[in-house]
Amino acid sequence: MPAVVALTDAEEVVSDGLAALSRLLRSARPVQVLIRTKPLLSAGQPAGNSSLRGYHLELGYLGIGHHEVMVQQSSSARPQHLHRACCRALQTTHPAMIVVSSVIASDQGAAEPAITPWLREGAALDGRAHPLFSYDPEAGRSWARRFEFSGNPDPAADWPVYELRHRGPDGNEIRMSLPFTFADFVLLAPEHRAHFCVVPAGKDVEDLIPMDSYLALPQEEAAYQIPFVWTVDSRQRLQRLAVTRQLAFACRDRLGFWRTLQELAGVRSEHVDRAVTEAREAATQEAARERIELQAAHEEQLQRARRETASEAMKALAATLLQLDTANLQGLPTPGAVTSALAAAAGIVLH
Secondary structure, eight states, X not given: OOOEEEEEEHHHIIIIIHHHHHHHHTSOOOEEEEEEEOTTSOTTOOTTOOOOOSOOOOHHHHHHTTSSSEEEEEETTOHHHHHHHHHHHHHOSSOEEEEEEOOOGGGSXXXXXXXXXXXXXXXXXXXTSSOOEXXXXXXXXXXXXXXXXXXXXXXXXXXXXXXXEEEOTTSOEEEEEEEOOHHHHHTTOGGGGGGEXXXXXXXXXXXXXXXXXXXXXXXXXXXXXXEEEEEEOTTOBEEEEEEOHHHHHHHHHHHHHHHHHHHHHTSSOHHHXXXXXXXXXXHHHHHHHHHHHHHHHHHHHHHHHHHHHHHHHHHHXXXXXXXXHHHHHTTOOOHHHHHHHHHHHHTOOOO
């Protein structure tokens, strides 16, 4: 059969075609649906909208829910990964859905010349805005065989860490290792600059904490904190940018989905961590029990050895004393002779 490919945008799918897409994916026909999405916006959100409210709709995750559909989520920033995804989709006998992150020049608006679409595409992967993954129902019956997570930067961590270079007060270059969060990715989009506010230099605020530390806090504690990201100005001077609550919520949402993918891929699973902890505790308890039993057995053997040694020593001492008494009695003087000798030595005449 000839290949049948449907090309569409996420906005069109969500606005009018979501039900039709679901029917197509459940049809069991080998049709490939290629959906282009903008990683900064939730699927179906109009371009140019600066609002980051609400949870992010994941079309790729929605496709996995159809169970027997091949789902490939890729990016034009990883052409080799995208090429493999398209080739694999064309070979399957199942319906296939390929969700591709794509930033075109018209999305840039008044962006700085240095912020190219290629840079923003790569930053979308680093900021967990559009993770790479693959779900292939023909790869096997187990989830571990069907789900693939390769190609993502630093897949075991929450955020990849990169080096930021800036100038110190003396003009010398200083390097900092910082996590690249979803907020750092949003900072590349001029239409979302309203979500950032420069913190004046030398302004010490106790509630200001880095974005990665903010996201590590429980939501109850985070409500009393102000997250910020580091950046440099035109003179390469380090400065802090406070982040709005909307963007902080979006960062938490993206991190939550990223951790879901980590758990699905077995890269960072709470179930595995819990099982490892339980196994370690069981092994520790078993080792402690064996150690107590060995110590008790050793103490019993030691006490037995002490008793046996003491008994043998007493027997040997008694035998030695008996032998000495027998030998000495044969050569000892009589009591009368001893008394006469003592009296003579004292000058006493005994009659």
